[in-house]
Amino acid sequence: MVDLRIIVSQDDFDLGVEAERLETGPDTGAVVTFTGRVRDVAGGLRHMEIEHYPGMTERALTDIAQDAADRWSLSAVTVIHRHGRLIPGARIMMVGTAARHRDAAFESASFLMDYLKSRAPFWKKEVREDGAEWVASKDSDEAALDRWV
Structure with missing residues (x-):
């Protein structure tokens, strides 16, 4: 049985602790982690606001994590996503x-x-010195997802 760990929280997390947790399976030969950070590409970003619908978000992340576990016979999957105000x-x-x-x-x-x-199901708004704007999905992100269909 796969170990699914889905966390949606305002709190920060410890990457080392999370990676070590993935290494505990007796047949685990490989662990891959990726961490995303708030970046200020255009300059002037004060913070990013990330919103979601509790319950719906966790269910969607659990479903996709289970799909990945089934497709690749994974022993563990961790998905952590923060919400709220992030600098x-x-x-x-x-x-x-x-x-x-x-x-x-x-x-x-x-x-x-x-x-x-x-x-x-997350909605991201960039708050800049000159105003705020919701972040839209990019065509390149959509194209990347197409390769898994």
């Missing part, structure tokens, strides 16, 4: 996968990231 440089999210072999760990982590970038 530049803050961690937004983490995806971690554990598998017998590295190909499955890498591919499943990429699959989860592509889903999170384009389909996960």
Whole structure:
């Protein structure tokens, strides 16, 4: 049985603790983690506001994590996504996968990231010195998700 860990929280997380947790399976030969951070690409970003619907968000993340676990025979999946007000440089999210072999760990982590970038039920608003704007999904994010269909 796969160990699914889904956390949606305002709180920061410890990447080392989360990665170590993924390494505990007796048949785990590979662990892949990815951490996303708030970046100030255009300059002037004060903070990012991330909103979600509790319950719906966790269910959607659990479903996609289970899908990844089934497709790649994973022993563990961790998806952590923060919400609320996050300043530049803050961690937004983490995806971690554990598998017998590295190909499955890498591919499943990429699959989860592509889903999170384009389909996960989060709404992000960038608050800048000159105003605020909701962040839209990019065509490149949608195209990346298409490769998994």
